[in-house]
Amino acid sequence: xxxxxxxxxxxxxxxxxxxxxxxxxxxxxxxxxxxxxxxxxxxxxxxxxxxxxxxxxxxxxxxxxxxxxxxxxxxxxxxxxxxxxxxxxxxxxxxxxxxxxxxxxxxxxxxxxxxxxxxxxxxxxxxxxxxxxxxxxxxxxxxxxxxxxxxxxxxxxxxxxxxxxxxxxxxxxxxxxxxxxx
Numbered sequence: 001x002x003x004x005x006x007x008x009x010x011x012x013x014x015x016x017x018x019x020x021x022x023x024x025x026x027x028x029x030x031x032x033x034x035x036x037x038x039x040x041x042x043x044x045x046x047x048x049x050x051x052x053x054x055x056x057x058x059x060x061x062x063x064x065x066x067x068x069x070x071x072x073x074x075x076x077x078x079x080x081x082x083x084x085x086x087x088x089x090x091x092x093x094x095x096x097x098x099x100x101x102x103x104x105x106x107x108x109x110x111x112x113x114x115x116x117x118x119x120x121x122x123x124x125x126x127x128x129x130x131x132x133x134x135x136x137x138x139x140x141x142x143x144x145x146x147x148x149x150x151x152x153x154x155x156x157x158x159x160x161x162x163x164x165x166x167x168x169x170x171x172x173x174x175x176x177x178x179x180x181x182x
Contacts, residue, residue: 009083010082010083011080011081011082011083012080012081012082012083012086013077013078013079013080013081014072014076014077014078014079014080015077015078026059026062026063026070026117026155027152027153027154027155027156028152028156029055029059029070029152030056030059030060030120030124030148030151030152030155031148031149031152031153031155031156032152033052033055033056033059033145033148033152034052034145034146034147034148034149034150034151034152035145035149036048036052036145037049037052037131037141037142037144037145037148038142038145038146038148038149039145046135047135049131049132049134049135049141049144049145050131050132050135052128052131052145052148053127053128053129053131053132054128056124056125056127056128056131056148057125057128057129058070058071058072059124060121060122060124060125060128061121061125063117063118063120063121063124064118064121064122064125066114066118105157105159106157106158106159107159107160107161108159108160108161108163108164109158109160110160111154111160111161111163111164112154112155112158112159112160112163116160116163117155119163119167120151120154120155120163120166120167123147123151123166123167123170124148124151126170127144127147127148127170130144130174131144140173140176143169143172143173143176144170144173146169147166147167147169147170147173148166149166150162150163150165150166150169151163151166151167154166
């Protein structure tokens with residue numbers, strides 16, 4: 001699907017990708033925010049978890065509101081990447097994507113439908129609100145990143161078990177952080 005984004009263009013904009021993804025874009029955006037937060041060396045950079053939290057607040061709020069398409073600011077939609085760079089990134093993602101796809105199934109679709117997506121949105125919003133203080137507790141943002149990754153992947157694959165795992169991981173992360181803080 002993404003290989004066909006703006007086929008005549010030398011550059012691919014965020015707007016082109018958003019148009020290709022459509023409604024299912026909430027899941028990939030949560031997944032991307034989770035993976036960035038979870039990534040060693042990237043997610044541990046001061047400020048990155050807070051930036052990802054801001055994006056998740058924007059995404060989660062729109063998902064909770066029941067929007068069919070998400071809104072992003074025009075300056076972000078205009079951001080571009082050279083087509084060869086974009087295609088190289090897609091190529092690198094193929095092998096891990098195939099491995100992950102083997103484990104995904106449509107399970108418990110009620111957790112990824114309209115009402116379930118709202119529960120996912122509330123969970124994502126709670127995670128986003130907690131992420132800035134987590135920057136001061138070593139590795140706690142990684143738990144939030146993993147939870148967002150599970151929530152996003154669950155929405156993309158309509159796999160309610162992954163969504164439930166993300167919700168449970170969120171609760172476990174908050175309990176561990178609370179134990180360490182108090």
